[in-house]
Every structure is written in C-alpha cells, then in structure tokens.
Amino acid sequence: xxxxxxxxxxxxxxxxxxxxxxxxxxxxxxxxxxxxxxxxxxxxxxxxxxxxxxxxxxxxxxxxxxxxxxxxxxxxxxxxxxxxxxxxxxxxxxxxxxxxxxxxxxxxxxxxxxxxxxxxxxxxxxxxxxxxxxxxxxxxxxxxxxxxxxxxxxxxxxxxxxxxxxxxxxxxxxxxxxxxxxxxxxxxxxxxxxxxxxxxxxxxxxxxxxxxxxxxxxxxxxxxxxxxxxxxxxxxxxxxxxxxxxxxxxxxxxxxxxxxxxxxxxxxxxxxxxxxxxxxxxxxxxxxxxxxxxxxxxxxxxxxxxxxxxxxxxxxxxxxxxxxxxxxxxxxxxxxxxxxxxxxxxxxxxxxxxxxxxxxxxxxxxxxx
Amino acid sequence: xxxxxxxxxxxxxxxxxxxxxxxxxxxxxxxxxxxxxxxxxxxxxxxxxxxxxxxxxxxxxxxxxxxxxxxxxxxxxxxxxxxxxxxxxxxxxxxxxxxxxx
Numbered sequence: 001x002x003x004x005x006x007x008x009x010x011x012x013x014x015x016x017x018x019x020x021x022x023x024x025x026x027x028x029x030x031x032x033x034x035x036x037x038x039x040x041x042x043x044x045x046x047x048x049x050x051x052x053x054x055x056x057x058x059x060x061x062x063x064x065x066x067x068x069x070x071x072x073x074x075x076x077x078x079x080x081x082x083x084x085x086x087x088x089x090x091x092x093x094x095x096x097x098x099x100x101x102x103x104x105x106x107x108x109x110x111x112x113x114x115x116x117x118x119x120x121x122x123x124x125x126x127x128x129x130x131x132x133x134x135x136x137x138x139x140x141x142x143x144x145x146x147x148x149x150x151x152x153x154x155x156x157x158x159x160x161x162x163x164x165x166x167x168x169x170x171x172x173x174x175x176x177x178x179x180x181x182x183x184x185x186x187x188x189x190x191x192x193x194x195x196x197x198x199x200x201x202x203x204x205x206x207x208x209x210x211x212x213x214x215x216x217x218x219x220x221x222x223x224x225x226x227x228x229x230x231x232x233x234x235x236x237x238x239x240x241x242x243x244x245x246x247x248x249x250x251x252x253x254x255x256x257x258x259x260x261x262x263x264x265x266x267x268x269x270x271x272x273x274x275x276x277x278x279x280x281x282x283x284x285x286x287x288x289x290x291x292x293x294x295x296x297x298x299x300x301x302x303x304x305x306x307x308x309x310x311x312x313x314x315x316x317x318x319x320x321x322x323x324x325x326x327x328x329x330x331x332x333x334x335x336x337x338x339x340x341x342x343x344x345x346x347x348x349x350x351x352x353x354x355x356x357x358x359x360x361x362x363x364x365x366x367x368x369x
Numbered sequence: 370x371x372x373x374x375x376x377x378x379x380x381x382x383x384x385x386x387x388x389x390x391x392x393x394x395x396x397x398x399x400x401x402x403x404x405x406x407x408x409x410x411x412x413x414x415x416x417x418x419x420x421x422x423x424x425x426x427x428x429x430x431x432x433x434x435x436x437x438x439x440x441x442x443x444x445x446x447x448x449x450x451x452x453x454x455x456x457x458x459x460x461x462x463x464x465x466x467x468x469x470x471x
Contacts, residue, residue, distance in 0.1 A: 121466040122395050124441040126429050131441065134422040135431055187423040233395055235431060235439035240420055 004094045005212035005219040006367075007101075007205045008036040009329040014169045014200035014317035016110055021053040025107045026065045028201035028322075032103075033066070039205065039215060045099035046072035050086035050106035051321035052079060052114025062105055072099060079114050080272065082106065083202070083324020084354040084363035088225055090206045100208045106326075107201035108319035115197055115320070117357055122235040130185050130194065132234045132358040133273035137188040139240035140275050144290035148190075152179035153293065154274040155192045155314050157300040162311020164341040167326075169198045169317030179274075193274040195313035202325040204332075220332045224257025224366030226250060234358040243276075243359035246283040250353070250364045257366035259349060261285040264366075266305075266334045266344045267351040268327035271312040280353050281307065284364070309334060309342040324354035324363065331367050372396035372409060376466060381456045382409035383438065394438040415455055416470075421448045430454075432470060442468035 010032030012024055019027075033039060047070045049058040059073035072093065076086040083106040090102035108114070116127050123131065140146065156176055162168035174182075174192055183191040212219045226249035230236065238244060254260060261284060269284070271277040278292025287295050299306055310316050310330040313323060331350035333339040348369060355362040373396070375382045384393045384407045386400035393400050393407050400407055414434050421430040421444070428444040432454055442456070458469040 118464070120395075122440045125443070125462070125465055125467040126441045127465060131422075131424075131429060134424075134429075135420050138422045139420050185424070186429075189422075235441065240431075 001095050003209040003221055004091045004206055005209065005221045006332050007207050007212055007215045008032050008039060009202070009204045009332060010035060011167055011202045011326060011329060012200050013167045014198045014319055017199050019109070019199055021051065021055050021058065021107055021109055022061055022065070024199060024201040025049060025058065025062045025105050028107065028203040029062060029066050029103065029105050032203045032205060041066070041068050043101045043211065044068050044070055044103050046070050046090065046093050046102040048086045048090055048102060048104045049075045050082040050104060050325065051075060051108055052077050052082060052112050053107070053109060053321070054113055068103065078361065079117065079356040080270070080320050081324055081354040081356045081361060081363045082321045084328065084352060084365055087204070087206065087324065087328060087365065088227060088363060091222055091225060094206060094208050100211050102206045103203065104206065104325060105201065105203040106322040106324065108199070108321045110197050110199045112197060112320050117232070120233045122233045129272065130189055133194070133275065134186040134188040136240055136279065136358070137273070137275040140279060141188070143241045146293055148180050149176050150293050151193070151274050152176045153297055153300055154271060154277045155179045157296060158271060158308050158312035158315040161305055161309055161342065162315025165310045165316060168311045168315055169196060170311065170315045189273065195272050195318040198317035198319050200317060200319035200322050202322040202329055204325050204328060218336050220335050221368050222365060223368045224253035224259065226252030226256065226364040227362070228252070229361040231360045232357065234360065237358060237360065241279065242289060243279050243283040243355065243362065245359055245362040246280055246353060246355060246364070249362040250284040253364040253366050257368070259366060263349050264351045265349050266309060266331060266347045267307055267353065268310065268330055269308060269353040270355045271308060271314050272318065274314070277308070277312065284353060305342050305344050309339060309344060324352070327352045327354060328365065328367070335367060335369050370409060373461065375409060376459055377461045379458065379460050380411065381414070381459045381468070382411050383414060383434065385410050392435050392437045413455060415453050418448050418450055418452045418454060420450065430470065440468055442470045444470050
C-alpha cells in the first residue's frame, strides 16, 4: 500500500454563532490555503465534505467557492465520526491511485440534525445522547467503584487543556465541585460532563508520498487505520462499561502501523461525555479495565497533556462533522511540535479515536512523522 | 399486521423468524440471519432490568427480553437491576416508540 500523508490544515474557531454551513466550510478551507499559499489547487483530485447538515451538494459548492474542479466530489455522513471516516475515504482514494491529493473539509452548525439518531427506536422516548451517556456512566461507576467526583476530573482536565486552545468553545476552567454542582441532567450526568454542540469547521489536505514530499518538509503520515461498526442502535451494545468497536478498531490500527499502545505518545480520544474518556482509554488498551481514571488523574495532577491536548470534545466543543478532522489536526500539530502551550514532550507517534452513537462505530488512526 | 401497527395500538409484539427461530430486533420485516419474512409473536412478555438511571421523577431503564431484545423504557417506581418487569403501556408518539414498565 502506498504511503499517504498530511500536507496542510485549516480551522475556524468553535463557537455558538449562527453561520451558514457553506460559509464555515469555506472559512476553514480558506484558512488552509492562506497558510499554505504554494499549494496548487489544480492538483486537488477530490473534495470530500464531512457533515450531518441537511444542505445538499456541499462538496461541489465548496469546490466552486474555493476555485477547485476536482474529479471526485461528495459528502460523507456518519454522525460523530464523519470526520475520520472522511479521512479514511481520502486515504483509500489516494492509496488506490484514484487520487493524488484530496481536500477534506468537515463542518457542523450548533443545531445539527446529527445529534439525535431518529431511527433508533429501541431507545424509546430516550433518544437524546444524554440518556445513553447516563446508562454508560451508571454502569461504569458501579462496576469499577468510581464516584461522581472522580469522574468529574475528566471535565476539569479537558476544560483546563482547552484553555490553551485558541479555537476551543470553552474559555473557562472548572473545579471538581463546579462539575458535580453543575446542572443535573439526570442522576448520573451533569451539564459539565457533556461536550457541547457548536458551530465549527476543520479542513485537512492529504496526498500521496510523491506529492507530500513536493509540498512540505514536515510531513505527517497516516500509518494505521482501524474501523469497526458493531451496530447502529445503542441497546445492541453488549457491554455498557466498555467500547467493543473501539477495542477492535484500535487493535486494527495499531497492527497496521506495526505499533503497540505503549508506543503512543499523544492521543485524542472521543470524550463526548466524561465517562467516555476512561472507557476509551481502557478499550484502546492504554490501561486495564477500571483503571482509566487513575491515568487521567495522574495526567491532570502532573499537568501532562498526553490525552486530549486540545481539550477533547468537552472543552473544545463538538461540531460533529468537524470533530474527527480537528482531532487529527491536533495530533499533526503535536507531531510537528507546533502545538505551542499544549505541546507534549517527545511526541513521535499519535493516535486519534473518533466514534459514533454510543460507541456503536469507531475509527482509530495512527499518525507518525 | 406490522410491529408498528400493533405498537400504535398499544400492543408490544416480538418479531421472530419461523424459519431459523431467531428473534429479530430491532423489528424488521425480514430476518437478519436468513432473510426470510418475520412474524409477530403476541403475549404478555417478561423482561429484566439491565441498567437504569433517573431524570426528574421518572426512571429510565434498559430492559431485556429473551436475552436478545433490549429497549429503553420508563418506570415510575424505584427499579432494581435484574428485576423482572412487564410492559404496562407502549405506543408511538411523534414518530418515536415509547415503553412503560412495571
């Protein structure tokens, strides 16, 4: 399989502002081209748009607005992991030889229809994500003897880290008491345990090895990809305290990259809700089941940004179609040593974990210099 | 007779494939194993509570029937894990299913 690398990226701030989807897609793409003026748009073979927005024909629209006439142009929707799924599609186009350079632009509005999976009637009247998150939280806390205060450290840590991210939705830091005393959504979930829907866009440019080497002297390569979908419906999850799709996707990605989890220096994991972070770390194999909060606590106390350096979904905000791309950009910055105040030490191998609909589907990427 | 037409009348049925004896969930016209047409089994089914939490005054529970059907249902009394329950009320409201258990 031929190598696929990342040449360039662009982003918008994640906000609660009301912008047209076409406008924010254009904004992050424009940011990419402004930062990389030497990129020849004529060489872009494909434009992929990652979004859950209902607007039509977004990829040809973005192509026209940015002056690109690609061979391939279409949208990709897969709820919360649309972004990394788009990156995987771009990887496949390039590694198969169908394209040499692919632009991926992800965007969402604060009112995204992707927040609720209407099809999943097994959830009864409890279709909002706070209900599956409450069931996960209750099950995880009970199985491993974790308190609300302990779980709140995820939110405290990720808001703290987001404060160093100029594009993050959250600009505040919180204490454990702030989190446990924030608005009670259910008995097992507080407002500050949740990532927030928002408006934002992120764009990234992938290319074949030859094109990468022509365009940048700081390439980052996608060396591992793993994906797994176990179901669409939340109630099909066999375990309510671990993520089966994440476990399988993580193993596949690490195997492809010829690495073990101990080789990972920095990771973005899908903390849609506080409980998701320890569950993801355990399912990826960073720690044994039930030990996720130990590592999170240690990282927080030592001010180590190894996990979710940009502030995770909880701190950065969660514009669904842009999230996986934003996570990937963060790891690129970490590997290129350009993450400024968020920079982790000795970042050589990074991992991205992006999932959908109560972990029924997961995508894991491994990136290296 | 479809699952949804029965549910809209307040009747919870269990979709089953008679060819391969598999319960099919979520409800579907066709078996996800052998692709044959499914049939609806009527009854007063017993399930058990797998997990639950609470919002305001109501409990929301994940319940399981026949080790294969799992759904989310509302309960007004304090639930217990592994508690045996029955569906007391169900239907379709604004396009979404709803289930209440006792």
